[in-house]
Amino acid sequence: SAVISQKPSRDICQRGTSLTIQCQVDSQVTMMFWYRQQPGQSLTLIATANQGSEATYESGFVIDKFPISRPNLTFSTLTVSNMSPEDSSIYLCSVERPRRGMNTEAFFGQGTRLTVV
Amino acid sequence: GQNIDQPTEMTATEGAIVQINCTYQTSGFNGLFWYQQHAGEAPTFLSYNVLDGLEEKGRFSSFLSRSKGYSYLLLKELQMKDSASYLCAVRDSNYQLIWGAGTKLIIKP
Numbered sequence: 001s002a003v004i005s006q007k008p009s010r011d012i013c014q015r016g017t018s019l020t021i022q023c024q025v026d027s028q029v030t031m032m033f034w035y036r037q038q039p040g041q042s043l044t045l046i047a048t049a050n051q052g053s054e055a056t057y058e059s060g061f062v063i064d065k066f067p068i069s070r071p072n073l074t075f076s077t078l079t080v081s082n083m084s085p086e087d088s089s090i091y092l093c094s095v096e097r098p099r100r101g102m103n104t105e106a107f108f109g110q111g112t113r114l115t116v117v
Numbered sequence: 118g119q120n121i122d123q124p125t126e127m128t129a130t131e132g133a134i135v136q137i138n139c140t141y142q143t144s145g146f147n148g149l150f151w152y153q154q155h156a157g158e159a160p161t162f163l164s165y166n167v168l169d170g171l172e173e174k175g176r177f178s179s180f181l182s183r184s185k186g187y188s189y190l191l192l193k194e195l196q197m198k199d200s201a202s203y204l205c206a207v208r209d210s211n212y213q214l215i216w217g218a219g220t221k222l223i224i225k226p
Binding site for chain 1: 121150158160162206213
């Protein structure tokens, strides 16, 4: 298993401001994943964060809006920049670990519930 | 495009059995996962299928048919604590997880 500590758990922010979400893993991992989950919708991958290189962003997500840091193998941050009400969502960090009998299993942080007003 | 379909919401009675279906169209297949997500919490792993057939784990079972692009999660002896969303996810040929929108399961006494 993996223990992932994500904070803040929730925040209410003014539009136009930025929020940085932190994710700490209990052991080293090569890749960390950042997801967004809007109400009633599926998990959407924002980007994959690799230590020592720039994050890889999925279609529809750009670095200027969602800058990511990955300073070491156990920590990453996601910043939601210049927020608007459309950014209100749950943001989740995730890592994958090998699991007996399968390739890898995804583990998630507790999530950050963001409300932009 | 890649797509995972599952019902939006289902209702069942405590002590009964419920089957949650998932159909998928993805570019390649490297396994199918079911996750449980209680309201306000992160998803947690339930089951994994990569070969056709039924995987049983206590009250929960998961079935896969790769030729049909179909899976189901079967929950037996339902308990109130089983009220949650159940997410189906497929790992594609790029080893990326593609997620369904989730099925909200409501358990009534």
